[in-house]
Amino acid sequence: DEYVRVRQRAVSAEEEAEFDKELRAMVQESVEARKFEVRKGAALELAMPINIGAQKPGETTAGPEADAPAGGKAFRLVTRRGAKQQTRELIVPASSRLAISSRKKDDAEREE
Amino acid sequence: PEDDGDYDTRKDLPEYACKYCGIHNAACVVRCNAPNCKKWFCNSRGNTSGSHIISHLVRAKHKEVSLHKDSPLGETMLECYNCGCRNVFLLGFIAAKSDSVVVLLCREPCLSVNSLKDMNWDLAQWEPLVSDRCFLQWLVKVPSDQEQLRARQISAQQINKIEELWKTNPEASLEDLEKPGVDDEPQPVALRYEDAYQYQNVFGPLIKLEAEYDKYMKETQSKDSITVRWDTGLNKKRVAYFLFPKEDNDLRLVAGDELRLRHPGDSSHSSWTSVGHVVRLTPQEEVALELRNGQGAPTDLTHGFTVEFVWKATSFERMQAAMRTFAVDETSVSSYIYHRILGHEVEEQQMKVALPKRFGAPGLPELNHSQVQAVKTILQQPVSLIQGPPGTGKTVTSAAIVFNLARMGQGQVLVCAPSNVAVDQLAEKISATNLKVVRLSAKSREAILSPVEHLTLHYQVRHLATDDKNELVKLQMLKDEQGELSSADEKKYKALKRNNEREILQNADVICTTCVGAGDPRLSNFRFRQVLIDESTQATEPESLIPLVLGAKQLVLVGDHCQLGPVIMCKKAAKAGLAQSLFERLILLGVKPVRLQVQYRMHPNLSEFPSNCFYEGTLQNGVTWSDRMQTAVDFPWPIATKPMFFYVQMGQEEISASGTSYLNRTEAANVEKIVTTFLKSGVNPSQIGVITPYEGQRAFVVSLMARVGPLKQQLYKDIEVASVDSFQGREKDFIVLSCVRSNEHQGIGFLNDPRRLNVALTRARYGVIVLGNPKVLSRQPLWNALLCHYKEHEVLVEGPLNNLKQSMVQFQKPRRVVN
Ligand SMILES: [Zn+2]
Ligand SMILES: [Zn+2]
Ligand SMILES: [Zn+2]
Numbered sequence: 016d017e018y019v020r021v022r023q024r025a026v027s028a029e030e031e032a033e034f035d036k037e038l039r040a041m042v043q044e045s046v047e048a049r050k051f052e053v054r055k056g057a058a059l060e061l062a063m064p065i066n067i068g069a070q071k072p073g074e075t076t077a078g079p080e081a082d083a084p085a086g087g088k089a090f091r092l093v094t095r096r097g098a099k100q101q102t103r104e105l106i107v108p109a110s111s112r113l114a115i116s117s118r119k120k121d122d123a124e125r126e127e
Numbered sequence: 128p129e130d131d132g133d134y135d136t137r138k139d140l141p142e143y144a145c146k147y148c149g150i151h152n153a154a155c156v157v158r159c160n161a162p163n164c165k166k167w168f169c170n171s172r173g174n175t176s177g178s179h180i181i182s183h184l185v186r187a188k189h190k191e192v193s194l195h196k197d198s199p200l201g202e203t204m205l206e207c208y209n210c211g212c213r214n215v216f217l218l219g220f221i222a223a224k225s226d227s228v229v230v231l232l233c234r235e236p237c238l239s240v241n242s243l244k245d246m247n248w249d250l251a252q253w254e255p256l257v258s259d260r261c262f263l264q265w266l267v268k269v270p271s272d273q274e275q276l277r278a279r280q281i282s283a284q285q286i287n288k289i290e291e292l293w294k295t296n297p298e299a300s301l302e303d304l305e306k307p308g309v310d311d312e313p314q315p316v317a318l319r320y321e322d323a324y325q326y327q328n329v330f331g332p333l334i335k336l337e338a339e340y341d342k343y344m345k346e347t348q349s350k351d352s353i354t355v356r357w358d359t360g361l362n363k364k365r366v367a368y369f370l371f372p373k374e375d376n377d378l379r380l381v382a383g384d385e386l387r388l389r390h391p392g393d394s395s396h397s398s399w400t401s402v403g404h405v406v407r408l409t410p411q412e413e414v415a416l417e418l419r420n421g422q423g424a425p426t427d428l429t430h431g432f433t434v435e436f437v438w439k440a441t442s443f444e445r446m447q448a449a450m451r452t453f454a455v456d457e458t459s460v461s462s463y464i465y466h467r468i469l470g471h472e473v474e475e476q477q478m479k480v481a482l483p484k485r486f487g488a489p490g491l492p493e494l495n496h497s498q499v500q501a502v503k504t505i506l507q508q509p510v511s512l513i514q515g516p517p518g519t520g521k522t523v524t525s526a527a528i529v530f531n532l533a534r535m536g537q538g539q540v541l542v543c544a545p546s547n548v549a550v551d552q553l554a555e556k557i558s559a560t561n562l563k564v565v566r567l568s569a570k571s572r573e574a575i576l577s578p579v580e581h582l583t584l585h586y587q588v589r590h591l592a593t594d595d596k597n598e599l600v601k602l603q604m605l606k607d608e609q610g611e612l613s614s615a616d617e618k619k620y621k622a623l624k625r626n627n628e629r630e631i632l633q634n635a636d637v638i639c640t641t642c643v644g645a646g647d648p649r650l651s652n653f654r655f656r657q658v659l660i661d662e663s664t665q666a667t668e669p670e671s672l673i674p675l676v677l678g679a680k681q682l683v684l685v686g687d688h689c690q691l692g693p694v695i696m697c698k699k700a701a702k703a704g705l706a707q708s709l710f711e712r713l714i715l716l717g718v719k720p721v722r723l724q725v726q727y728r729m730h731p732n733l734s735e736f737p738s739n740c741f742y743e744g745t746l747q748n749g750v751t752w753s754d755r756m757q758t759a760v761d762f763p764w765p766i767a768t769k770p771m772f773f774y775v776q777m778g779q780e781e782i783s784a785s786g787t788s789y790l791n792r793t794e795a796a797n798v799e800k801i802v803t804t805f806l807k808s809g810v811n812p813s814q815i816g817v818i819t820p821y822e823g824q825r826a827f828v829v830s831l832m833a834r835v836g837p838l839k840q841q842l843y844k845d846i847e848v849a850s851v852d853s854f855q856g857r858e859k860d861f862i863v864l865s866c867v868r869s870n871e872h873q874g875i876g877f878l879n880d881p882r883r884l885n886v887a888l889t890r891a892r893y894g895v896i897v898l899g900n901p902k903v904l905s906r907q908p909l910w911n912a913l914l915c916h917y918k919e920h921e922v923l924v925e926g927p928l929n930n931l932k933q934s935m936v937q938f939q940k941p942r943r944v945v946n
Contacts, residue, residue, distance in 0.1 A: 030283045031176040037185050038177065038260060042216045045190065049217065049235035087265075090222065090229045094203060101199050107231060108265050113222050113229060116252035 086113040129158035140455045144787025145169035145178045148278040160191035170267040171275050175283045178261030186290040190214040195660050212301045277457050280321035305678040316704030319470030330669050333705040335399050338699035339441035345436035352464035353432040365421025383572040385437035394423050406575050417574050421535045441495035446647030446669035452676040459676040463509050470716050490559035497724040498524045504721050512720035513685045517889035525661050525685050526556035532657045533636045538624050541641045541655035543674040545666040547865040554639040554780045567640040581764035588627045599623040645674035654678035661685045669917040671709045684710045689741040690886050691855050705811045728892050730755035730768045736916045741885045757893050765924045765931045770894035772922040775934045783823025790823040791867045794898045795831050800928050812845035816859035824867045851887045862891035868900030881909050905938035
């Protein structure tokens with residue numbers, strides 16, 4: 016209900032560089048570890064989620080829609096715990112990579 | 128028993144609050160799922176390069192998280208749709224080529240396996256969960272700027288430290304980082320604070336020190352061989368009267384204090400003990416103690432009693448609770464006030480208010496120009512300070528402000544002051560404007576006669592006209608008569624009382640209570656947008672915070688930082704800055720106080736020095752010479768038109784019998800002569816005040832007047848002899864100040880504090896007499912200036928009272944005194 020403007024502090028470049036290094040190392044480590052561990056067990060064929068075609072985005076009950084930013088795009092996020100599959104609405108801003116690529120696809124389909 | 132029985136008023140952060148910064152917005156936090164961790168963190172960067180959750184994962188080498196159940200996606204473990212991998216540094220979203228379906232997929236191996244490439248998925252557009260050192264903001268929201276600014280401002284160094292600590296102690300909190308060792312000096316107060324947690328980390332330990340000291344003092348301050356005089360009060364309760372000898376460094380007893388009275392018993396009596404409240408102190412400092420349970424009191428005994436203090440933690444607990452609320456409850460005060468108090472640079476704000484045509488209030492004296500200006504300015508500002516030098520109508524101005532605030536329709540106004548006396552005075556003035564005022568007293572003070580009895584909540588409860596009134600009155604009478612009720616009746620009584628209290632409080636326009644009283648559980652569900660604190664320069668910061676955290680959006684602090692500040696008993700805490708009021712710190716932060724400039728108390732001759740010395744000469748006189756001429760009083764003023772003089776005393780100081788204080792016999796003898804002269808010329812004893820900074824001298828003056836005073840004993844008994852501190856906020860027609868200290872080599876003790884001198888010099892309306900040794904006092908720069916002032920006015924005198932002559936005593940060069 017009120018707006019208060021307060022001076023903000025800056026982050027030191029040194030600290031930023033150091034943190035970046037550690038973060039990159041963490042990602043690198045994760046990737047390396049998986050490279051050698053894979054190809055045993057996990058099905059490497061990514062199946063299309065089943066039984067979700069009936070619901071259109073925007074009709075799902077999970078997740079409030081009020082939070083959808085103007086110009087956002089609604090997706091259905093499919094997750095699964097073991098065999099159980101769940102769908103939740105996910106609002107993605109128009110500027111996100113997901114939304115942009117999906118828009119391109121739509122355009123491409125229309126042109127066909 | 129009648130007790131202030133506090134509920135736990137502590138506010139705590141929810142479990143899912145960010146462990147770094149305390150933000151607890153479900154859409155903004157995720158839980159780290161590493162075993163033994165399970166801590167929550169938010170997706171804000173604060174003052175660090177990575178968001179809090181990413182900082183944590185990187186520092187702790189944890190990799191798995193889940194979303195909050197109240198977040199838009201609900202409780203969700205983030206994992207690869209295909210292989211179940213939960214390493215968030217590998218996960219990203221991909222979309223199906225149709226149907227607007229997305230899943231989380233890990234980078235290795237699921238994304239990189241070639242066989243997937245020709246499926247329905249758009250693998251080229253994989254969007255990682257972690258990007259730019261935080262979680263995708265549309266998955267885990269970034270808290271608003273407001274939320275972030277209001278949160279704990281944790282630094283990268285603190286993050287590193289706490290992460291180190293968690294490795295050995297996963298339960299450790301950030302407070303543990305700041306905890307000083309047992310022998311460490313406490314951290315001193317600062318001008319600005321990063322956040323309310325840092326504020327709490329500084330003031331919390333200081334309050335704790337003061338509480339411990341207070342407890343120690345009270346518990347060690349028992350007195351034996353007390354002689355008691357018995358009486359019964361109007362409410363039929365037993366009252367024990369006794370003298371409670373005190374020394375310079377002892378706590379001053381005040382009405383409402385709880386004491387325990389005991390007798391060891393003798394051949395015909397068994398031992399006895401009872402607790403009671405001090406209901407009154409006579410001018411001779413005789414204590415009236417109303418016993419909680421007087422039955423079986425050995426009223427035929429008078430000698431050999433022991434008195435002990437009963438220590439109570441209530442006020443300290445309420446300060447700690449207020450600081451905690453300030454930190455964790457973002458609705459406790461407005462953002463503006465929050466950042467102002469912490470000393471952040473905030474853009475000036477104006478309240479959107481429709482100003483009234485007139486700023487005065489019915490039932491109050493007409494306001495003068497500077498008072499009108501003060502009211503007008505204050506109404507438009509969210510935070511304001513009013514400086515009210517002595518006699519400038521601080522209370523009337525405050526009452527006018529409250530009247531105008533109450534008419535703005537912002538809800539009830541909360542009015543506080545650190546002392547009960549000030550609250551009573553203000554409540555009375557506000558009530559004169561016809562606003563509905565309720566004075567909320569501590570339960571331990573309900574038996575104490577108040578000048579605004581009819582405004583008190585306990586009085587109104589007893590006199591309220593409601594349906595269940597009869598029932599309540601009946602039970603009350605029964606309770607008064609029998610001392611207690613059956614448990615069923617007691618339950619009924621309490622419920623009826625609570626309902627009535629709530630109803631009366633809700634109907635009030637203004638609620639007046641002490642700062643500590645604002646933490647009363649009976650107010651815990653009330654919200655006050657507008658808060659005025661009078662005498663705020665006598666409150667510690669945590670004390671001022673108690674009334675603030677009930678929702679303040681507009682704050683008015685009234686006080687005078689040139690007069691005495693809060694009394695801090697613990698030297699360590701005082702040295703660390705606990706004695707600095709919020710009012711003073713806000714001035715240091717650049718908040719300009721509005722100063723009231725016309726004084727209506729002192730004879731113009733008496734206001735001249737204080738005005739020049741403490742108020743840059745800005746104090747104007749609202750009273751004239753003729754207003755303050757007491758022609759009927761025949762007193763040998765050295766200059767007839769100037770009712771003041773410095774009476775040169777060369778008598779020696781000595782250490783008092785108790786060994787802990789000072790007295791000065793010559794000065795005392797002259798005080799008696801001056802007092803007698805006033806009394807002879809028709810001045811009433813209640814018009815005279817004798818101020819002396821030393822308890823030894825106070826006791827000596829009282830006993831000397833009783834022994835050698837030639838007039839009726841009662842006249843001398845009715846003269847108030849007390850310390851500077853107990854005269855603050857009050858006035859007398861004539862003030863006699865006895866300085867006592869008179870040694871060549873030591874300091875001048877209490878008199879060193881300029882604020883104390885200011886208070887001492889500004890109590891009198893008609894005349895001031897200072898007794899002291901100029902040779903000693905002149906070494907202190909301020910006293911040197913005062914002595915020169917008296918000398919210039921030709922009222923630095925010596926000799927017998929009936930033949931005063933100008934003194935030629937040489938002053939010493941002032942030297943810088945380091946306190
Ligand atoms: Zn963790
Ligand atoms: Zn955080
Ligand atoms: Zn995978």
